[in-house]
Amino acid sequence: MTKDIILAGVGGQGILTIATIIGTAAVKRGWHLKQAEVHGMSQRGGDVQSHLRLSDRPIHSDLIPLGKADMILSVEPMESLRYLPYLHAEGWIIANRTPFKNIANYPEIENIYKEIEAIPNHVLIDADVIAKEVKASRAMNIVMLGAAIKHLGFTKAEIEEAIKAIFARKGEAIVEANYRALQAGIDS
Amino acid sequence: MEKLMLLGDEALAQGALDAGVSGFYAYPGTPSTEIVEYVQRSKQAADAGVHRTWSSNEKTAVESAIGMSYAGKRTMTTMKHVGLNVAADPFMNSAFTGANGGLIVTVADDPSMHSSQNEQDSRFYGKFAMIPVLEPSNQQECYDMAFYGFELSEKYHIPVMIRLTTRLSHSRSGIVRRNPLAQNPLKKPDDLFQFMLLPAISRKKYKNLIQMQAKYTMEAVQSPFNKFDMEASDYSMGIIACGLAYNYLMENYVDGKVPYPVIKICQYPIPQDQIRELYNKCDSLLILEEGMPIVEEMLTGINLQGLKPIHGRLDGTLDRDGELNPNKVARALGKVDTYGKDVPEVVTSRPPALCVGCPHSDSFYALNDAVAEFGRGHVFSDIGCYTLGFMPPYNAINSCVDMGASITMAKGAADSGHFPAIAVIGDSTFAHSGMTGLLDCVFDNSNVVVVILDNATTGMTGGQDYTAAGKLEQICEGLGVHKDHIRVFIPFKKNHDDMVRIYKEEIAYQGVSVIIPRRECLQVLKKKNKMEG
Ligand SMILES: Cc1ncc(C[n+]2csc(CCOP(=O)(O)OP(=O)(O)O)c2C)c(N)n1
Ligand code: SF4
Numbered sequence: 001m002t003k004d005i006i007l008a009g010v011g012g013q014g015i016l017t018i019a020t021i022i023g024t025a026a027v028k029r030g031w032h033l034k035q036a037e038v039h040g041m042s043q044r045g046g047d048v049q050s051h052l053r054l055s056d057r058p059i060h061s062d063l064i065p066l067g068k069a070d071m072i073l074s075v076e077p078m079e080s081l082r083y084l085p086y087l088h089a090e091g092w093i094i095a096n097r098t099p100f101k102n103i104a105n106y107p108e109i110e111n112i113y114k115e116i117e118a119i120p121n122h123v124l125i126d127a128d129v130i131a132k133e134v135k136a137s138r139a140m141n142i143v144m145l146g147a148a149i150k151h152l153g154f155t156k157a158e159i160e161e162a163i164k165a166i167f168a169r170k171g172e173a174i175v176e177a178n179y180r181a182l183q184a185g186i187d188s
Numbered sequence: 189m190e191k192l193m194l195l196g197d198e199a200l201a202q203g204a205l206d207a208g209v210s211g212f213y214a215y216p217g218t219p220s221t222e223i224v225e226y227v228q229r230s231k232q233a234a235d236a237g238v239h240r241t242w243s244s245n246e247k248t249a250v251e252s253a254i255g256m257s258y259a260g261k262r263t264m265t266t267m268k269h270v271g272l273n274v275a276a277d278p279f280m281n282s283a284f285t286g287a288n289g290g291l292i293v294t295v296a297d298d299p300s301m302h303s304s305q306n307e308q309d310s311r312f313y314g315k316f317a318m319i320p321v322l323e324p325s326n327q328q329e330c331y332d333m334a335f336y337g338f339e340l341s342e343k344y345h346i347p348v349m350i351r352l353t354t355r356l357s358h359s360r361s362g363i364v365r366r367n368p369l370a371q372n373p374l375k376k377p378d379d380l381f382q383f384m385l386l387p388a389i390s391r392k393k394y395k396n397l398i399q400m401q402a403k404y405t406m407e408a409v410q411s412p413f414n415k416f417d418m419e420a421s422d423y424s425m426g427i428i429a430c431g432l433a434y435n436y437l438m439e440n441y442v443d444g445k446v447p448y449p450v451i452k453i454c455q456y457p458i459p460q461d462q463i464r465e466l467y468n469k470c471d472s473l474l475i476l477e478e479g480m481p482i483v484e485e486m487l488t489g490i491n492l493q494g495l496k497p498i499h500g501r502l503d504g505t506l507d508r509d510g511e512l513n514p515n516k517v518a519r520a521l522g523k524v525d526t527y528g529k530d531v532p533e534v535v536t537s538r539p540p541a542l543c544v545g546c547p548h549s550d551s552f553y554a555l556n557d558a559v560a561e562f563g564r565g566h567v568f569s570d571i572g573c574y575t576l577g578f579m580p581p582y583n584a585i586n587s588c589v590d591m592g593a594s595i596t597m598a599k600g601a602a603d604s605g606h607f608p609a610i611a612v613i614g615d616s617t618f619a620h621s622g623m624t625g626l627l628d629c630v631f632d633n634s635n636v637v638v639v640i641l642d643n644a645t646t647g648m649t650g651g652q653d654y655t656a657a658g659k660l661e662q663i664c665e666g667l668g669v670h671k672d673h674i675r676v677f678i679p680f681k682k683n684h685d686d687m688v689r690i691y692k693e694e695i696a697y698q699g700v701s702v703i704i705p706r707r708e709c710l711q712v713l714k715k716k717n718k719m720e721g
Contacts, residue, residue, distance in 0.1 A: 010538065011540070023193065023360070027191070027193065027362065032361075032362070033193065033360070033361060033362065034359055034360070034361045035359060035360040035361070036355055036358060036359040036360075037195070037358045037359065037360065038302070038358065039218060039219065039221075039222070039303075039358050039650075044540035044541060044542070044543065044573065044576065044648075045538075045540055045541045045543065046538055046539055046540035046541070047537075047538045051359075059361075060434075060435040060436070060437075060438040060439040061435045061436050061438075061439035061513075061514045062355050062356065062359035062361075062432075062435065063355060063436075063513050063514060064514075065439065065513070065514035065515050065518070065526055066513075066515045066525075066526055066527045066528060067515075067525075067526030067527040067528045068526055069528070078534070078535055078536070078538075079538075081531060081532050081534070081535045082531055082535050084528050084529040084530065084531055084532070085527055085528045085529065085530065085531065086528050087528040087529065088526070088528060089528075091528070102538070102541065102544075103536065103538055103539075103541075105536055106536070107534045107535070107536055108534075111534045112534055112535075115532040115534060
């Protein structure tokens with residue numbers, strides 16, 4: 001079993017937290033993991049991505065080959081499209097509706113939704129709004145994770161355990177908020 | 189033992205800590221920064237009193253490491269690839285002095301220039317200096333090579349280079365730790381001439397270094413990190429895969445069985461006899477290297493040319509520049525390539541930009557207004573967040589070459605009559621290599637305005653502290669800049685007119701002026717508030 005996931009967003013949007021949670025759950029299963037991150041110049045508000053590879057067999061390349069990704073999980077709508085060359089024909093694109101507009105020429109948002117909806121396996125949710133509704137406004141990324149897990153083959157319990165392990169030192173309230181965000185993402 | 193999930197950089201740092209290192213010396217630079225940042229967070233390092241504060245630049249870092257090696261301790265110096273250009277003098281000479289305590293020079297290259305001004309392959313430096321080079325292909329090897337590198341260094345009294353590349357430095361995977369070793373005791377070199385590079389001594393040392401090459405090659409042949417899989421089912425091609433390229437090769441064979449014979453090289457000098465054997469056995473060779481085609485060039489020397497084809501970056505089988513990936517390697521292997529869909533046209537680029545509210549942006553807006561009357565082309569700049577001042581809407585700077593070059597380029601231009609000649613340099617960059625340039629300006633009383641952007645941090649690489657923090661005016665005055673022409677202001681929009689006036693006054697002054705816009709980097713401020721709150 002192998003899962004190749006491209007996590008996408010804009011510098012500072014919290015995609016590495018998603019990677020850490022999925023990674024923790026995978027390692028708990030005894031799986032192998034490789035996670036290529038982007039550090040440096042592009043973190044200054046540029047587009048960022050992380051290649052997350054999980055497998056029950058040893059993994060060689062740190063990079064996912066083009067055309068082989070099982071999922072693009074993006075916390076920003078336009079960014080989800082930037083990595084389409086990586087997605088295989090049956091792959092899933094899971095994207096947040098709320099745009100992050102730090103450029104003057106951000107395209108018409110409807111045109112972006114149209115392109116996402118043209119991908120047969122897509123999920124497009126308003127994670128920012130959902131996070132606010134469940135009073136976990138800083139956990140937009142966890143809502144996105146919730147929307148993704150059934151397509152990744154992880155159970156809610158596995159992800160909750162990982163969330164607990166990672167957020168425990170920040171206190172019970174933060175863990176609970178992330179649980180709510182996760183559930184809301186699953187239900188979305 | 190439980191596996192630690194570490195970046196390649198962190199795995200190397202943890203390896204060095206477990207291998208009994210006594211000190212790290214470094215200046216930040218992507219993709220190497222996370223090595224020392226990891227050590228600075230490590231309780232193990234704090235408990236063991238491991239040296240881990242930043243150096244002013246890579247040259248001072250390498251020299252300090254040589255000093256620690258002199259004292260008998262294990263030490264590692266780390267930098268990005270261009271950092272080794274700055275440190276080339278002590279680095280090259282360290283091959284002549286050799287090491288006493290284990291000395292590892294870690295250099296992280298950035299092929300494809302994700303965060304760098306150029307692309308260069310540090311293996312050339314390793315070969316140039318004639319020292320052993322280790323090139324890990326995965327995170328576990330990063331960890332293990334710290335142990336191995338120190339042993340090798342101490343066995344032959346020679347510095348050892350570890351060469352990383354971005355994809356390994358910044359990719360996370362599980363590593364298994366070993367039992368930690370104690371630090372070396374203090375121990376002077378047995379031979380007190382060892383570190384004396386006078387011509388008469390150096391000549392002997394060079395002969396010795398040449399003689400040792402055979403030994404270093406033998407070590408590479410026996411290295412646990414090199415692999416010689418000479419038996420195969422298909423000899424139409426033999427493959428040499430170096431470092432990370434080995435993973436991209438294996439990625440293309442799901443069952444792990446490559447039909448061709450393969451040599452995996454993660455330790456240099458290259459194992460020549462084995463390569464000759466591979467060449468003799470196969471109809472052609474394919475060379476896979478992350479970075480420049482250094483091995484390929486060695487093999488396509490006139491001796492072999494015209495006999496059997498050797499494929500790689502030089503003949504166009506692989507791109508001549510840029511990093512490798514599984515798809516490039518698949519094509520080179522003649523395999524079916526895979527691809528998803530093209531990026532839709534609506535997707536626009538999202539280049540990096542100064543943070544909203546960054547102090548540099550106010551400094552640039554004021555500078556633009558101050559120089560408007562002279563037209564564009566008067567602002568020499570440097571490397572840091574502020575290099576983004578090149579982009580719209582600022583369009584404020586006209587050069588970025590190497591750290592420190594803003595001041596000295598402005599000087600050269602001013603010396604030739606270019607007016608005004610303005611240098612814009614970050615505070616950390618000033619500490620790194622601006623001070624000596626400023627001294628040159630003072631010495632000649634060159635007509636320059638040097639703007640030192642004081643945001644109290646090394647912003648570009650994520651906010652490290654730096655050696656000149658809090659001392660900028662003192663340093664400038666000490667270097668001989670007149671007190672009246674060291675001007676400080678706080679870059680806020682509301683101060684715009686004052687800032688423009690100060691810039692203009694100092695442009696009008698004949699001689700060396702320093703202007704220091706001073707306001708803290710927002711990211712550092714945020715981090716601070718988080719820690720306090
Ligand atoms: C020789 C060399 N070492 C390190 C780097 C990496 N690097 C680029 S800019 C920079 C620091 C910039 O800090 P500062 O001058 O304070 O400017 P800021 O980013 O804070 O605006 C570093 C470490 C480099 N490009 N070249
Ligand atoms: S990190 Fe700091 S110096 Fe860099 S752009 Fe942001 S605020 Fe400015």
